[in-house]
Amino acid sequence: MSPRRLILHDVTLRDGMHALGHQITVEQMVAVARKIDEAGVDLIEISHGDGLGGGSLNYGFSRHDEQDYLEAVAAVLTTTRMGVLLLPGIGTADDLHMAHGAGARNVRVATHSTEADISRQHIELGRKLGMDTVGFLMMAHRTPIERLVAEARKMESYGAHCVYVVDSAGAMDLHDARTRVEALKDALGCQVGFHNHDNLGLGVANTLVAIEAGADRVDASLAGLGAGAGNCKLEVLVAALDRGKQRLGVEVGARLYPLIDAADQIVRPMMQRPVQIDGRALVLGWAGVYSSFLIHAERAAERFGVDARDILVELGRRGMVGGQEDMIVDVALALAAARSAP
16 A cells, blocks of 8 residues: 655744744745755745734734745745635734735634634635635644534535644643544544644654544644744654654655754754743643743743743633733733732
């Protein structure tokens, strides 16, 4: 039996924006994109960390206009396709039209894992524009499998070519990753994808398990650049897939050396702080908290003189999800008030 073709989706320049405060330059984006293209990676995602239209006081402003990023990257790609992320309520139909005009040929429409119904308009628009259109179910670790399947079916019914299991908190273990991907594979006729974070040190391992469970697409980033402890490391994943290609029965078109060079020579020097499993990133996974909350929690902790870990744990206890970054300050204020109470 011939190996099945696995689709690799690089998120260095989208999820990695969180780790760098959305301050990646156009020149850095172009340098990374050239290497991703040279390596033969299938897809590269270019957006604000919170997706198209994410630049705001709540989430932080990008260093450059999104259209400038998209047009610059599109100009240097020869085989890799460019994609964008869109969160309904943040990104708009106009943003998607702009991205398509700038050269994006893939869109991933992201919602919380119980709110797929709000994705319909944008998934249908992506299909109308002729884009490779994907549903992206975030914080999937919090949602029982039966409900996750029901939400994924909605996205498929709207026209998604693929639906993703998204471990936004890096909180899944191997069993979680396997059973959720298997459930979607059994229930859907479209492709299934997997995206995760490395907050519990399982980024590559969970991705390999997802592939074993039948995932058609998986995400990773160079040197793991991403929110929290980062994403599954792209260069490590490609090496592991090559080592295990006979057992896994998959093949990828990506070349390892350009990815290693890009991770070592371009991405790591960009990091303002190491993207690693330090104590606070670990608490993200342990508490099951949205990975992009980390930098916001650290800033609030410094401002109000409380422990960032306590903020993260309380956010997890309250069940906060992506889009509720404003609650981080509320939690920090409550912790500071409790500490100073007689």
